[in-house]
Amino acid sequence: MQEDPQISAVIAVLVENESGVLARVIGLFSGRGYNIESLTVAPVEDGGNKSRINIVTSGTPMVIEQIKALLYRLVPVHRVSDLTQIGPHVAREMALIKVVGTGEPRTEALRLAEAFRARAVDSTTGSFVFELTGASEKIETFIDLMRPLGLVEVSRTGIAAIARGPKTI
Amino acid sequence: MNASTDLKDSLTAPPSAALSMPVQNGAEIVLRVLQEQQVEVIFGYPGGAVLPIYDALFKQNAIRHVLVRHEQAAVHAAEGYARSTGRVGVVLVTSGPGATNAVTGLLDALMDSVPLVCLTGQVPTHMIGNDAFQEADTTGITRPVTKHNYLVKRPGDLARTLHEAFYVARSGRPGPVVVDLPKDIMVGPSSYTPASEAPHRSYRPVREPAREAVQAAVAAMRRARRPLFYTGGGVINSGSAASEALGRLVRLTGFPCTSTLMGLGAYPTTDPQFLGMLGMHGTYEANLATHGCDVLINLGARFDDRVTGRLDSFSPHSTKIHVDIDASSINKIVRVDIPVVGDAGRAIAMMIEAWEWSDVPVDRDTLAAWWRQIDGWRAIDSLAYKQDPSPSAVIKPQHAIRRLHALARETGRDTFVTTEVGQHQMWAATHFQYDRPNRWMTSGGLGTMGYGLPAAVGVQVAHPDALVIDIAGEASTLMNIQELGTIAQYRLPVKLFILNNRYMGMVRQWQELLHGSRYSESYSASLPDFVKLADAFQATGMRATSLGELDDVIRRMLAHDGPVVADICVDETENCYPMIPSGAAHNEMILGPEQSDRAARITDEGLMLI
Numbered sequence: 001m002q003e004d005p006q007i008s009a010v011i012a013v014l015v016e017n018e019s020g021v022l023a024r025v026i027g028l029f030s031g032r033g034y035n036i037e038s039l040t041v042a043p044v045e046d047g048g049n050k051s052r053i054n055i056v057t058s059g060t061p062m063v064i065e066q067i068k069a070l071l072y073r074l075v076p077v078h079r080v081s082d083l084t085q086i087g088p089h090v091a092r093e094m095a096l097i098k099v100v101g102t103g104e105p106r107t108e109a110l111r112l113a114e115a116f117r118a119r120a121v122d123s124t125t126g127s128f129v130f131e132l133t134g135a136s137e138k139i140e141t142f143i144d145l146m147r148p149l150g151l152v153e154v155s156r157t158g159i160a161a162i163a164r165g166p167k168t169i
Numbered sequence: 170m171n172a173s174t175d176l177k178d179s180l181t182a183p184p185s186a187a188l189s190m191p192v193q194n195g196a197e198i199v200l201r202v203l204q205e206q207q208v209e210v211i212f213g214y215p216g217g218a219v220l221p222i223y224d225a226l227f228k229q230n231a232i233r234h235v236l237v238r239h240e241q242a243a244v245h246a247a248e249g250y251a252r253s254t255g256r257v258g259v260v261l262v263t264s265g266p267g268a269t270n271a272v273t274g275l276l277d278a279l280m281d282s283v284p285l286v287c288l289t290g291q292v293p294t295h296m297i298g299n300d301a302f303q304e305a306d307t308t309g310i311t312r313p314v315t316k317h318n319y320l321v322k323r324p325g326d327l328a329r330t331l332h333e334a335f336y337v338a339r340s341g342r343p344g345p346v347v348v349d350l351p352k353d354i355m356v357g358p359s360s361y362t363p364a365s366e367a368p369h370r371s372y373r374p375v376r377e378p379a380r381e382a383v384q385a386a387v388a389a390m391r392r393a394r395r396p397l398f399y400t401g402g403g404v405i406n407s408g409s410a411a412s413e414a415l416g417r418l419v420r421l422t423g424f425p426c427t428s429t430l431m432g433l434g435a436y437p438t439t440d441p442q443f444l445g446m447l448g449m450h451g452t453y454e455a456n457l458a459t460h461g462c463d464v465l466i467n468l469g470a471r472f473d474d475r476v477t478g479r480l481d482s483f484s485p486h487s488t489k490i491h492v493d494i495d496a497s498s499i500n501k502i503v504r505v506d507i508p509v510v511g512d513a514g515r516a517i518a519m520m521i522e523a524w525e526w527s528d529v530p531v532d533r534d535t536l537a538a539w540w541r542q543i544d545g546w547r548a549i550d551s552l553a554y555k556q557d558p559s560p561s562a563v564i565k566p567q568h569a570i571r572r573l574h575a576l577a578r579e580t581g582r583d584t585f586v587t588t589e590v591g592q593h594q595m596w597a598a599t600h601f602q603y604d605r606p607n608r609w610m611t612s613g614g615l616g617t618m619g620y621g622l623p624a625a626v627g628v629q630v631a632h633p634d635a636l637v638i639d640i641a642g643e644a645s646t647l648m649n650i651q652e653l654g655t656i657a658q659y660r661l662p663v664k665l666f667i668l669n670n671r672y673m674g675m676v677r678q679w680q681e682l683l684h685g686s687r688y689s690e691s692y693s694a695s696l697p698d699f700v701k702l703a704d705a706f707q708a709t710g711m712r713a714t715s716l717g718e719l720d721d722v723i724r725r726m727l728a729h730d731g732p733v734v735a736d737i738c739v740d741e742t743e744n745c746y747p748m749i750p751s752g753a754a755h756n757e758m759i760l761g762p763e764q765s766d767r768a769a770r771i772t773d774e775g776l777m778l779i
Contacts, residue, residue, distance in 0.1 A: 016371050019320070020308060031313050062500055075317040075337055078371040106196035 004060035008037070010083040010091055010161045011068065012169050013053040017043050018078035024074050025053055034059060034067055038093070038136075038158035050078065052169075054161050056091075081169045083161050091161040095139045096121070097130045101150030109149040116142050188649045189596045195327055195355040196225035202331040203363060204231050208259050210250065210630055211235070212243040216263025217303060218290025218619035221355035235630055235659060238651035240267050242623035244274020244345075245649070248283045249627030252610045253585055254407055257339050258627065260287040265303030269310065269348075273617060276314040276347045280614025281431060282302040282406055284343035285710035286334050287315075288475040293353035294322055301302065307349045316344030321351065324359040332364040341374025342495040343406055359491045374494065378511030381517040386466070386490045386507045390520075391529035393464035395539045397487075399447065399476075402431030402613070403469015403494060403513040403608045411438070411514025412606040415468065420522050423536060425543055427471045434603035444543065445552070448476040449749050450595040453758060454543050456747075460486050460755040461542070466493045469513035473614070474778075482639055482754035492516040551747045551760055560717025566593060566668045566739040569719060570600040570640065573666060576723045583637040584608065587624040589645030590616045592674035592745045597640040619648025622665060626652055629661040636664070636727070643669040643736075644693050653706035656732045663736045664726050665708075667699060678744045682759075682768035683751075683776060712736040751778035 011031070015021045022041055029036050038056040039089035045052075059065060063081070072080045083089040097118070099109045113120065113130050116138070132142055136159060143154055163169075193201070199222055203211070210233045215223045226234055237243040239261045247258030262271050268289040279283045289311075292301040308320045316527045317337050317463055319330050327350075334346040389397060398419060406412050413433040419426045426436050427447040436443055445452030445507050459465065465487040470476070472491075477483040483503060491498075491505040492513050499508040509516050556568040570593075577584050586601055587610040588594040594611055603609045610628060612620035621639040629637040639646070646667060656663050676691040703710030709729055713722040719737070726733045748759045752775020759767045 021317075022314065027312055039369070062504070065498060066501055067509075069495075069499070073495065073497050075372045162628060 004062065007061060007064060008056065008058045008063070008084070009064045009067075010072070010089060010159070011055045011057065012081045012083055012161060013071055014078040014169055015043070015051050015053060015074075016078065017049050018076055021051070021074075021076045022053070024076070025055075025071065028070050029057070029067075032070070034063065040158040040160055048096065054159055056159055079085050081163070082153040083163055086163060087167065088164040089161050090164060091135060091159045092133055093136055093139060093157050093159045094131065094133045095143070095154060095156040097132060097143060097146060097151065098153040099126060099146050099150045100127045100152045102126055104168050105149040109146060112115065112142070112145050112149075118142065185217050189744050192358045193361065194221065194225075195324055195350070195357060195359040196221035198327050198359040198361055199331065199350070199355070200225050200229060200232060201361055202328050203259065206257070206332070206335045208232055208257070211261050212237055212250070212627065213261030213605050214238075214243055214263065214267060216267050216290060218264035218287075218292060218352050219261060219267075219350075219355075221352065222261060222288070222290070222350070232712050234261070235626070236655065237623065237626070238654045239649065240270035240280075241274050241619070242614050242626070242649050242652050242655070244271050244278065244285065244287065245617070245623035246277050246627035246630070246652075246655075247285050247287075248274065248281075248620075249587060249610050249624030250631045251283050251285060251627075252624075253607050253628040254307040254631045255607060257284045257286055257335055260285060262289055262561060263288065263303065263304045264290040264292055264307070267303075268305050272310060272314055275311055275347065277612050277615040277617045277620065278345040279314055279316060281612065282343050282402060283345065283544055284338040285345040286331075287345060287347045289347055289349050289350040291320070291349045294351045295353070296584075297351065307347065310425040311347045314345070316342075316346050318347035318349065320349040321354055324354055326355055327354060327359050328362045329365065332362075333369070336364075336369065337372060341372075341376075344406070355481075375496070375510050376494070376512045376515060378492070378509045378516045378519060380519070382507060382509040383516060384523050386492075386509055386529055387520055387523040388529055389464050389488050389490060389507060390422065390424075390466060390524070390658045393424075393537040393750075394532060395462045396422070396464040396466065396536075397458050397462040398424055398426040398436075398466045398468060398469045399429070399459065399470055400426060400432045400435055401470025403492070404432055404435040404517070407469065407512050407514030409606055411512075411517060414514060414517040414521060418517050418524070421521060423533075424466075425458055425540070427458065429473065429476055429613070430598055430611060433598060433609045434471060435605045437604040438602045439604055444547070446598055449478065450599065450745055450747065452599070453549050453747055453760065454546040456749065456755040456758060457546045458543055464488050465490065467493075467505070467515060469493065471498045474502070477503065478749045479752055479754045482756075483756075490766045517587055519772075526771045549760065551758075553671045554743070556716070558716070560715060562716040564713065564716050564719055564737060564739045566670065566737075566743055567596050567600050567717075569668060569737050569739060570596050572719055573638070573640070573723055576720065576727060577636060577638070580636065580727055583632070584636045584638065585610065585625075585628045585632060587611065587621040587628060587637070587639045589621040589639070589641045589648075591642045591645055591676075592619045592670075592678065592743075593640055593642040593668040597670070601640070618645035620661075622646055622647075622649050622652045623655075625663045625665075626655050626661060628712070629663050630659070631719065637662070638664045638666050641665055641667045641669065642674060643667050643696060643699070644673045647697075650702070653702070653708060653734070657707040660731065664730050664732070666726070667734065667736050668739050669696075669699070669736050670739050670743065672741060675745065681744070683771060699736035703732075706732075708732035708734050708738065710734045712738065714738045717757040751775045
């Protein structure tokens with residue numbers, strides 16, 4: 001195969017909300033050895049009858065084309081849209097970040113959280129749970145900053161993405 | 170049973186259905202859908218979870234049931250039926266082991282794009298997940314081996330789901346569809362809904378190719394100096410009209426034509442414009458033409474690794490046109506220049522039209538020069554073998570197939586060939602001739618040993634008066650030899666033609682060429698006496714051990730009005746040539762034993778390939 005560069009792609013998939021549909025999508029990736037860097041799914045349309053899956057994946061341009069064609073081939077898939085290809089898009093995720101500590105590190109963590117517009121959604125005298133929404137890079141930066149300040153646990157949603165402008169999937 | 174849920178569901182069913190018909194149970198609804206889908210025969214095996222369906226079968230006469238001896242065989246039989254008729258094959262098996270035994274057949278059908286609906290029994294819905302007796306997660310297990318699958322959880326969904334299963338199986342790129350049927354849904358009341366005329370909510374396969382794509386393809390074809398048609402199973406799957414159109418297109422253009430294993434018969438293999446099969450055991454002229462062409466027109470084939478050989482030197486100088494109904498086949502393995510997504514038959518018809526309208530001049534002289542080059546390659550006669558003509562001579566397997574073809578042709582009967590997998594399969598592909606589509610049934614993608622005998626059952630059921638021959642190897646056929654019981658029960662006059670070399674021949678060949686002749690576990694020790702075996706299954710057994718006996722055995726086999734097992738004892742050391750060793754390019758073929766040292770030069774990278 002050609003030595004093409006790896007590219008990252010954000011793919012939005014609108015699926016019929018039926019049992020097994022997520023397993024089909026995941027099985028497609030695992031069965032053919034493709035990467036899933038992030039995957040989110042929730043009902044979005046048609047009274048809950050349609051779900052949207054957002055997948056972040058990487059591969060050569062040929063592999064990304066394959067992934068899209070294979071996704072579209074699945075019977076319960078309505079639409080497949082490569083957000084990285086059709087134009088600019090917004091991609092956001094949410095993270096819950098637990099920091100444990102007292103004294104100066106605790107104050108520093110709170111100060112940084114304010115700067116990042118993270119909300120403390122749970123506080124005890126010895127811990128915080130911060131909620132932070134934003135681009136994945138912003139979340140990663142925040143996590144890195146929390147590491148020396150008592151970071152103990154991270155829970156991330158994975159990205160939700162949508163095209164900018166009036167265009168829809 | 171889960172009676173309370175069933176009642177609730179039947180109350181919510183459309184009132185019209187409930188009023189117009191006496192209440193039917195799920196099993197009766199299943200048969201009603203099959204009837205509406207014009208199913209004439211089911212291949213199956215009963216068991217606890219499907220007893221209600223077998224009971225409903227017992228009470229009707231519209232649909233025949235063929236009782237096989239193993240669920241894998243049910244699927245292969247349905248494949249044989251489907252591929253020889255172009256219709257959807259139907260399988261009925263029970264839960265648990267019934268379903269898991271069907272898995273190999275389902276994957277076989279998926280890889281070879283065979284339309285099937287496989288109904289599997291399931292434990293009652295309230296017991297799913299309890300590790301109940303004969304429970305398996307059938308939709309989970311069969312998800313990667315089917316085009317699509319369903320678990321019917323509510324009686325109201327039953328009829329609609331079954332209709333949809335038939336639509337999905339036969340439309341687009343055909344494939345197997347599993348419908349898992351819990352026993353309570355079969356026993357409880359259900360409602361009937363006719364097949365929907367409305368388009369499917371999400372699944373809309375593209376059938377009609379884009380006109381601009383076809384025009385671009387035809388423009389490239391008219392400018393071609395060294396063109397080649399490379400046709401595959403997609404042409405056959407498109408229906409007999411597609412094969413007729415292919416014949417017209419090939420004659421109209423004057424281009425040479427090669428075919429994959431799956432596509433044999435779409436274009437007559439006896440026609441002078443046909444170069445023989447391409448690929449690992451394809452002819453010298455087909456492979457060198459593929460290597461040397463400047464425009465390669467792929468019609469319904471998928472650049473399988475058995476065809477391409479070493480990828481970075483596959484057809485290196487050609488503009489590639491690829492017609493495929495499955496968009497995910499395009500650019501999967503080989504980067505193509507002109508993709509045409511759509512039905513092969515439609516694309517061929519549009520190509521004919523565009524060719525006739527086009528004013529791009531065709532250079533007949535360079536085409537003639539291309540043909541002279543091809544004829545030079547052809548003169549090498551790469552399928553040649555050396556048969557000692559004395560009556561006591563050992564039979565060469567290639568010769569046995571050539572005699573089988575000649576004598577079968579003399580009978581004038583419509584002839585269908587199935588095969589097992591291995592050397593005999595390649596010889597059957599290259600030494601028998603196929604002038605019509607749907608007459609050649611073999612396991613291509615999955616390479617399933619044990620395919621041929623059950624597939625022959627399905628073909629013979631579909632074509633009771635035709636001559637149906639399973640060209641087999643002794644090792645493969647033993648994998649589903651129990652189907653001689655099915656053949657006996659239904660008095661199917663299937664001819665099992667065994668090329669018996671006492672080895673798993675293709676394994677032995679690779680061990681000889683690539684593993685220093687260390688024949689590890691590839692000798693067929695303790696073989697049964699096939700003549701006596703035939704007798705035990707109420708068939709007629711016969712044997713040929715030398716050339717002098719061959720024609721007589723074939724003649725007696727063909728003349729016999731009943732099942733025959735012919736044990737043709739052939740040269741144990743014969744290898745299948747020509748051959749492109751794994752990891753080699755099309756212009757690095759081994760033509761015969763005198764060049765077999767070429768295989769020893771294979772790289773470690775090549776050795777890792779299958």
